[in-house]
Amino acid sequence: MSNYVKISTIGNREFNVEEQLATEEMVDRMMKHLQQKLSQVLPDQPDLIVLPEFCDIPSNVFLSPAKTHEYCRVRGDKIQRLFSEMASENGCYIAYPTLRLQEDRTWRNSIVVLDRNGEPIGEYAKNHLTLGEIEDYGVVCGTEAPIIACDFGWVACAICFDLNFDRLRLQYVQSKPDLILFSSLYHGGIMQPYWAYSCRSHFVGAIGGGLPSAVLSPVGEVLASSTSYFDFATTSVNLDCAVVHLDYNMERLRQLKSKYGSKVAIADPGHLGSVLISCETDECTIEDIIQEFQIERLDDYLERVSAGRRAE
Template sequence: MAKYIKISCLGPQPYRIDQAVPYPEAVEMMAAHWQRELDRVLPDRPDLIVVPEACDRPYQHPIEKRNAFYRTRGNRIRDLFAENAKRHQCYITYPAHIEMPDGTWRNSVQLIGRDGEIVGFYHKNHLVPSEQSDGGMTYGQDVPLVETDFGRVAFAICFDLNFEELRLQVEKLQPDLIVFPSMYHGGLMQSYWAYSCRAFFAGAVASLPCTIVSPTGETVATTTNYYHFVTATVNLDSAIIHIDDNGSKFKEIKDRYGTEVKIHDPGLLGSVLLSSESDRFTVQDVIDEFGLVRLSEYFDNCRQHRCTLVHE
């Protein structure tokens, strides 16, 4: 059945606070900044708000001052986000540098649920080396999948997007949505991750375009040079279907279900995005009814066919 989710992405410039400002005051300035930013999209009643990497890092503070700020900050900004999540019944990401109980630091994103509680988190697996050598960060090791009331969520942060081994791990998780808080845009890598993982992609990038990308690698919505926030609705009850061996059934599907099924062809890709727009059946029901094959299964069949002939 149609599974609509409204996603908001925010990409303001990193917030500047004079280094002479006392840390308690600086923390409150940061809190006020982020309340203003959240207020830009909350009227749209989003299901999920995504904000950039290290969202509450004071801009251009040296490391010792930055860490002192963080220790004063504690959970103040996270709690602000949690209060908003609970009040507005939405999920909000909180990407931040956090100090662990053993004194090490992580570049992380915490996902806050509609009740204001933490429902999942991810530690950046692929740091820029200077984050470790100069910033004291420790590499994350796990690649979690978080179950939400709208679907399965996986994460990548900034530099992560460059690493095939991480993408392959995320691909195996079969997420419905990849959340990407970042300082780096990634360009074509956003579309590549979305297509290869068969997932929607929500990227919030500081000072650069924030984008919502479909599983066919197409940009659904983006911020502009005028506005650094964007909201769009996507349907997660979708599947990528290759035209080969499936395309002959598309007319029959449309004849039977009309507007209750959407078959979107992005062109040039050889695949379409099949979506259930109905409250009566899921996209998997349509796949089963018409004997369709999802893209990943189709490619696996092609590999098997090649191996069979090569070894004959």
Template sequence: MARHVTVSSVTSYPFVADPSISHGALLDALIDHWTARIATVLPDRPDLIVLPEHGDRPLAHWYPLRHFPIEQVAEFTAYKGDQLRDALSEIAVANRARIAYSGYRTDEQGLLRNSTQLIGVDGEVVGVYDKNYLTIPEHGVRGVSHGERMQVIETDIGRIAPVICFDLNFEQGLRELAPQRPELILFSSAYHGGFMQQYWAYACRAHLVSSVWSDNRSPIISPVGEVVASTTNYYSEVTTRINLDCAVLHIDENGKRFADVKRKYGPKVSIHDPGRVGVVLLTAESDDLSVADVMTEFGLVDVDDYFGRSLEERERALSEDPSAD
């Protein structure tokens, strides 16, 4: 059945502060900043709010870029502890929203991590993802420790996979994540990633919500790689409604049944063709019908099953062809 989720991307320019500011004043300023930024989307009653990477790491200057000394960042991270996260938890509880908060934290072993913490509607942390693929300076100069695995977090609204910035460059991470079948990728970042955002969404057959430092645009992308909503050069927040009861199907074999599906169910299902890639996005738009039901009834198979069968057929043919050697 339809599983509509209202998602918001909230971003901003990096937070710039005077390096002489006290830890307490800096923390208060960051809490005020993100409280005000999140307030811009609360009238839309989002189910999920995604914040950018390093939302809690101040800069001494944005352009040209000038960082706080790493020792000062480490001291502030220790001082901050969970205080900013706890302030976001209060917003989550008050508004029945989930918040993906991305920033530095010190883990249970005392290691500095670049993490996304997913806060639930009860204010508790549902799951934590540690950035797997760090830049060389991030690890070698700033002392951040690598995460060890790409992961999916099971939540009450679906299977969510946080991904952070430099991660998007690595096919190894994508190959690890895609078989876990996330339904929603949360991309918190300081760099945009360009078409790689669309590539990851399509490869994982998942919606992707990005939150990237302004003045980059932060798109929300469908499982067939289409931008369905985006921040703009004028507004650094965006909210839209997506439906997680969907599947990506190849037109081969399935296509001959699409007319029968529409004749029977009409507007209760959507069969959307993005063009050029030979796939459609099948979505259930009714509370009394699911994509799984439709696929079973009409003998439809998702694109990964179809591609898998195609590979098996190739292997069989090559094994039987004496000229293949």
């Protein structure tokens, strides 16, 4: 049964404020700026909006740890309340990343996910901080990697430097989220499709600094991307899907396509040996199709090969 989710990713270019302004005025200007940023994608009625790392801190303020801390203390939860109102008014989820002062008085670089009613339903604190964050900004590493339940599926998060560490990626390989939300000031290059493929998850990158923000499929294909002209992108993805290897499945896939035609999609990125099959009908689910044609998922195939080695 198709499970389409419309996703908007928003990047950003530098947004600066006059440094002589009172901090309260800086926050007000940032709120107006963010309202304008979201207004670019709201007409498409997305189910989920993902914003880049430190999305609500002016670029020139962030150059100074002391000014950043002062700004964040004055800002408090004002911008989260703004996003909660916008999420509720538009019936969408919003992934809101920023620097937060926690109840235990520690600073965390985190993403809060707001649901369609504007309520916070989960928070991920960056597990792998840069030395600058730790030594200059006094940020504390997160230790948890929660999987957040949304009405369309399960969501995991990663922030910037996290993408370099297998420890976190392997946790998501095991937990198998439907979506990975990546908010960052660093693009990650080849790591983005690698994470998507290794976790068998759709991947949403919201990248600051004018770098491309994109939505990737579980076989690493870019489905939609911001451009040099527009720093946002919106696309729909079907979460009722599975990654399968071509070994031993070629004839089964031909039979599948012959029977179901356009009711099933097979996306081949090339050079990978694996494809993404998606159920495009409400008559059945991807699991029904896999069972009907005895199609072997990629992970099951790799385990069968590994078992063969262990038996030697």
